[in-house]
Amino acid sequence: MDRVSLSVRRGEFFSLLGPSGCGKTTTLRLIAGFATPDSGELRINGTRANEVPPQRRDVNLVFQNYALFPHLTVERNVAFGLEIAGVRPADIAVRVRDALDMVQLNAVAARRPNQLSGGQQQRVALARALVTRPAVLLLDEPLGALDLKLRKDMQLELRALQKKLGLTFIHVTHDQEEALTLSDRLAVMHRGRVAQQGTPAELYERPATRFVADFLGESNFLEGEVVSAGAAGARARLDGLGAEVELAADGLRAGQRVTFALRPERVQLRTGGGGVPGWPATVEDVAYGGRDTRYRVAFLPGKSLLVRAPNAPRAQVGERVAVGWEPADLRLVSGD
Amino acid sequence: MIKRAAWPATAWLAVFFVLPIALIAVISFARRTPAGLDYWPPALDAYRRALEGVILRGPVWNSAWLAAATTALCLAIGYPLALTIARARGAWRHALLFLVVLPFFTNFLVRTYAWFILLSPEAPLGRALRACGVETPLLGSAAGVLLGLVYGYLPFMVLPLYASLEKQDPALLDAAADLGASPWQAFRRVTLPLSRPGIAAGSLLVFVPVLGEFVVPRLLGGGKVPMLGTLIEDQFLGKVRPNWPFGAALAVLLMLAVGAALVPRLRGGKDAPWAA
Structure with a gap:
């Protein structure tokens, strides 16, 4: 200890x-x-x-x-x-x-x-x-x-x-x-x-x-890089998505690698095919869990995302969906 | 009915345990005649002689108090020893346990002879005692016999005590300390009562064989400390007037007395919930 x-x-x-x-x-x-x-x-x-x-x-x-x-x-x-x-x-x-x-x-x-x-x-x-x-x-x-x-x-x-x-x-x-x-x-x-x-x-x-x-409940982890840092705050770009996130934390410098945690229940899953706002993803696995349904969706190449969503409407395995989240639900976490 | 798997054990017991005892019982009812032993009709002469009892007074008293004293001393020495071994760590524990059983590598008779030499008046111990003004010789005295008995039977006390102390959960002592018990209170209220089966087993393994012991009183008592064992031995192997039926009757009576004293205790022990 x-x-x-x-x-x-x-x-x-x-x-x-x-x-x-x-x-x-x-x-x-x-x-x-x-x-x-x-x-x-x-x-x-x-x-x-x-x-x-x-x-x-x-x-x-x-x-x-x-x-x-x-x-x-x-x-x-x-x-x-x-x-x-x-x-x-x-x-x-x-x-x-x-x-x-x-x-x-x-x-x-x-x-x-x-x-x-x-x-x-x-x-x-x-x-x-x-x-x-x-x-x-x-x-x-x-x-x-x-x-x-x-x-x-x-x-x-x-x-x-x-x-x-x-x-x-x-x-x-x-x-x-x-x-x-x-x-x-x-x-x-x-x-x-x-x-x-x-x-x-x-x-x-x-x-x-x-x-x-990871230990308290479940989390998705998204990696990114700080693109600008200053007295007013910092911005980071998420790998593979190009989206930028505002960071409240200080002590960051440009070029630094950062990790965000995203709770599965904070991910929004939208069905209905093309035209729906969000990032495109494919449903890989669906598990009915009583209170809600757990999905694993293929998101970026080699990366899947855990999602907990209300039971209805239900997406099927193989279905094209869109996922999204509020920027505030991304939590900056330290690496270890 | 005896289950098939139990046959070897049953046969073993029958040949090496029941048969010799039955033989002794038969001999105890025989009558001595100039031509030899007369087995029919059964006679009670031997028992009558034993129960008249004059000849028994010394040996019975010696056997009883020496067995009790040996048990008490073995317990007093053996308990701290067993506790130390049970609480020793890994390699130490095995080394100490090995030392306890080490004497068994040599014949009991040989070891008792060794004490015969150690206790002789000319040995260093005898000289030291004389120098201190103690004139009573150890050899040929009850003290010498007691010393030999304690030495010989200590492992039989230590081993069952060790077994019962070793399996106690060390967390119980933590729990006692946590509830405010000093180490001594924890010992008295937890360790000691939990080791009762070990104390009972060890005491039994010392007390009962010492009652019938004949090697130690014969060698270290020099005939001055007669015990039941030596008396019985005399009846079978003595040079002066051996009397097999009398010896056999004494053996049967000793067995019955020990049995009567132990059977109710053994049964009570099994009911104790922490036994097993």
């Missing part, structure tokens, strides 16, 4: 998103205290925590495979942190019951983890980490082991729980949809660095790098 700088606000649902091996789990382990940074500083609630051992950090982790204690009942698993903290037995009983109520597991309080389904184990892990009321709850791919339907349900529950408790959640995932749905803010990590951080809308609408544009 290299020069990772993040700040998470109190009461925020924050996600670290990235492919496996990007450093997101390592970041989480640094916060939990299971790894130490070579340099830099970690602050929890404003105080330096680099040297604080995990057992004294006001941070709890929901482990990827839950790491429930197999020899203890659900109840005793949840009580673990409270017993260690020396809470009075009567209070422990009340708080464990409340925590299990919160995740709707009181019915299985006396069972052992291996007698529970994956979703139930996940909730026990959540209750066990929440019952000690940590300042920050860390979640390492908490829903990764669940099937799709259950994962969707748990996403909503997790979000509702976080809002209700007002706790800070830091959540690691490789599932971009999960990160977008759950988070107040998120950071996309790539090769041990933070590629971009912001709200889901900021990251989706204004990806800063080619990687972010």
Whole structure:
């Protein structure tokens, strides 16, 4: 990991998103205290925590495979942190019951983890980490082991729980949809660095790098070259199209290669043959996707474009169509 | 009905396990006559003699406390050892494990003879003890026998402990630390209870064979520390008045006592959800 700088606000649902091996789990382990940074500083609630051992950090982790204690009942698993903290037995009983109520597991309080389904184990892990009321709850791919339907349900529950408790959640995932749905803010990590951080809308609408544009949702990439640059702004010409685009960014110089990201749903597809405004293209593939239809159209020599368009009217494979977009939908992204 | 695939194992057990035990049982009901053993009708003389018990008092007591003490000491030494090995990394772990089984490359009798030499009063250890004012010789004393037993049976404690500690998920310790447990609390509340099957297996593998052990008390006890094993051995191989039926009856009684003590525990162990 290299020069990772993040700040998470109190009461925020924050996600670290990235492919496996990007450093997101390592970041989480640094916060939990299971790894130490070579340099830099970690602050929890404003105080330096680099040297604080995990057992004294006001941070709890929901482990990827839950790491429930197999020899203890659900109840005793949840009580673990409270017993260690020396809470009075009567209070422990009340708080464990409340925590299990919160995740709707009181019915299985006396069972052992291996007698529970994956979703139930996940909730026990959540209750066990929440019952000690940590300042920050860390979640390492908490829903990764669940099937799709259950994962969707748990996403909503997790979000509702976080809002209700007002706790800070830091959540690691490789599932971009999960990160977008759950988070107040998120950071996309790539090769041990933070590629971009912001709200889901900021990251989706204004990806800063080619990687972010590609990893969060889908993107088409168009290459071009800066033709003029000055104090008033810059203009770039798109390869193969000859069209010029206004650029708001500064620091560009003439002759520089640039890349634009274009979301498939921002591409307009017009059927009806010749005379329709836009760039000519040929439909190569059509996939009906429920909410909309995905097209792959041959666009420039050796280049196809992904398009998501309403289901009707539908273009057929081989049909000549025209594609177009608003200049504002082209987002300048950096190369890596 | 025995499934076809189970035949070899069943035959093996029948020949090498059931048959010898049946033989011992038959001998235990025989009557001694000047002409030899008389097997019919079955007699209870041997059992009567065993249960009158005067001759047994010393050996039973020695066997019981030495087996218990050996088990306790093996556990005290073996647990930290097994834990260290289980938490060692790659090559280290294999090297340490190899060292634990290394003694098995030599015959147990030979190794016990080695201790006989090491413990003799003229060996460096004996001299050092005398220099410190300890006059009791190690050889021919319960302390010497205990030392030999602990040495001989330690691997049987370490191996099952290692097996149960090694398969514990290291994430559980992280989880305990994350919930505020100090390393000691994590050990006491997670590692230790999860290793209970290993403790039970290791204790069994030490306690039961030590009850019937005869090589160590014979060599290192020098006849001054009689145990059940040496008593039984005497009845079969002793130079003075061997008595096969009495020896066989003692063996059967020992077997029954161990069986009665263990069967309920084994069954309970299987029910424990974290066993298996």
